[in-house]
Amino acid sequence: MQLTMTVNGEEVTAEIEGRLLLVHFLRDHLALTGTHWGCDTSNCGACAVWLDGEPVKSCTVLTAMAAGHEVRTVEGLEQFGELDAIQRGFMECHGLQCGFCTPGMLMTARALLDLNPSPSEQEIREAISGQICRCTGYATIVRSVQWAAAEEAGARTSIIDAGTP
């Protein structure tokens, strides 16, 4: 079947098998290999991407279901050559080791911060509880998200300050 969708702001049209999973479409057809595949049972979250602004597990979404919709992957986080605060937070706070869970964590954490700019530790832990990380023990991921939240709060304050005479 032929379909069209938007991936990281660009329209893509492709000819695919109806059963193709979105994770494999992104990885094998679009070479967006930042999205990973870590389980067969929708448990690990390594495959998390955004579908119309909501994080979804792309191993559990048929490519066909994304037709006509907007997909955003980890490759779409960096804007105009500048890393997103959440990406910087993970680097600053050692929120990653092997880096395999990282893209899914970043997408989920970004969605959380868009919804809730200053989440508590418990809210962060709940938000990422559908993702497994085998390396970090999660505490540094929590700190990374808190770092990004603080960074953005600071950035917002300075924007407000700049606009106030």
Add this chain to the structure above:
Amino acid sequence: MSTEFVDNDRKPVGYGRMLRKEDPRFVRGKGRFIDDVQLPGMLHLALLRAPIAHGRILGVDTTAAEAHPKVKLVVTGAMLAERGLAWMPTMSGDVQAVLATDKVRFQGQEVAFVVAEDRYAARDALELIDVEYEQLPAVANVRTALDPAAPVIRDDLAGKTDNHCFDWETGDRAATEAAFADADVVVSQDMVYPRVHPAPLETCGAVADYDAVDGGLTLWCTTQAPHAHRTLYALVSGLPEHMIRVISPDIGGGFGNKVPIYPGYVCAIVASLLTGEPVKWTEDRSENLTSTAFARDYIMHGELAATRDGRILAIRTRVLADHGAFNGVAAPTNYPAGFFGVFTGSYDIRAAYCAMTAVYTNKAPGGVAYSCSFRITEAVYLIERLVDCLAFELELDPVELRLANLLRPEQFPYTTRTGWVYDSGNYEATLREALRIADYDGLRREQRDKRARGELMGIGVSFFTEAVGAGPRRDMDIMGLGMADGAELRVHPTGKAVLRVSCQTQGQGHETTFAQIVAEEIGIPPADIKVVHGDTDQTPFGLGTYGSRSTSVSGAAAAMVARKVRDKARLIASAMLEISVADLVWDKGSFAVVGDPTSCVTIQDIAMHAHGTGELPDGVEGSLEAQVHYNPENLTYPNGAYICVVDVDPDTAVVTVRRFVAVDDCGTRINPMIIEGQVHRGLTDGVGMALMEMIAFDDDGNCLSGSLMDYLLPSALEVPDWQTGFTVTPSPHHPIGAKGVGESATVGSPPAVVNAVMDALKPYGLRHADMPLTPSRLWEAMRGNPQPPV
């Protein structure tokens, strides 16, 4: 020996907190993991696996699979046997089937493979292969594996009439028996360390690319030991070693799971040889959980002999070890039980003895994996649980009991009763630091109040000593390869350097840590040092990363090679400054004339001079580079004290790990941020193993833990915010005093968690219950009916 309690957080040219050099690619999704490798014309391989645990293969019909329009190749065990490739050696002198020919011996064993144009078609074609089995009774229970009536699993081995794998013993039996006979108190306890699985988030895989024109094979592969794997492929396949290139790309976690050679790797190589195209094999999660290296699976009977006032005299243990269908343990040849021999732990014990029997069962092969430092995890669990059992019997505080028996600083180097030479430690200071951070007395007060209200709060303590950095080549090898590691350092004309090492990162941050080690020695900033690893064509020979041996062995090699470069730089500096070598002083990054700091040359000046046309001292060649091969003199012995605080819900038996304090002494600390991350990881493992994880089987040998729905891993909600601390007792024989830390917390934390849960359940009179302490198992235990796990 120094013990300091200050951290070092600065932008370092050398040691100190520094952000990781590898992170920019990972946060952009630009890592290159095995499944990211895409080659033109690449085909996809899928493995057909046995649905039963034990059965004779009566026939394999591949006709329908071969007729699939997208299928290029179907291979069975019989076809491999024709080429002499149906069996391969394991890392412990046994053999393992690449594809089964005669029988299948565990559920999930590799039976045939398909190569097709895409991964979906390859999977489809597996469904078209028809295998006829004669089902045989399975040996699923290790306790009955040696019954005379048990079916013989390994009838492929000539003359094999039972399921016995090996016997092993250590220590002094007679002295230990004498000590037990004299003791006031003897505690004995059966305990099971269940089978668990490392389950790295990235499963295993390979891309094989054979070039028929030049006869070269390139293998991208999830391996923690690329050089050792290459030698093994050369020995098995007959391909000349210099024509094999093993590339270990970014690895999505290893934890020991990526040490062995798996049939899938060999099948990918065979498929590329046969098709002339690159072939990719990646396993899915259930393949990873059911067929690749498991860990633990020790059934232990432990005994401690002690005086009435709590002086530990002797330890004795019998172990029954389940090795699965093939002995696939990756441990040094002389150490079939890994380093389990350190089971005397951190205590001054006068006599020790262990007798072990290992058996074959109809389960997946493996054995040493999951960050265990070659079975020290099991050893530490045994002694730390026994010490708590002794405290229970003597009604002593477990901390007081430990303090009375810990090795004292002046006893180092200390030779244990089983022959291990602990290099250094300040155990009491380390334990006291943990007590301080945790406010142990405050916790006990809180517990008293809660108990009075009927609440179940527990405090668990453990102290561990690890033996890592294998190892001295006189004594330690993997398949005949000495466990030494190489490093090569080149400083280029502009003063930028490339370090090549033989170990392989799986997330530990080698690209950062090793650059810092070199920076500390030669004063070139880490940003100017590139670390190359994971490619046999690009790096010197060495045995790779497992058993916490990267910093302890390759880290030593990196420091030594940098010192060699610095020695050469000193000679060149003396020519540049026209002064004798003896009149030069080194100030990290430059040589200056003694008493005249303005007359100096930087390492960068020296590098340019070394490559230029200027005068060099007699006998000194141009360029600024060196190579070393580091053979450790002894193992290093990291240690630590852990305190876990849990709450147990009396109505549901759900355990909540509320707090966890970990104080680690890993000797010299290179990057505290990375060390903390390593510790956090292991603590999470510990909580997982103690409370959730087990690879279980039914009576027919069916694996009941083949997915992440059944094999439970901790999420962010099951673990607390870790509290870490440290002491520093450098290793006296290691060039920079570093001891390694990658597995410390996995080793040390499970007993702390279990001790905490048992402490919480003291009102129930419970002394021991086996892991995993899931609510249902704990519920039974609280009702006086603790069950060993199956």
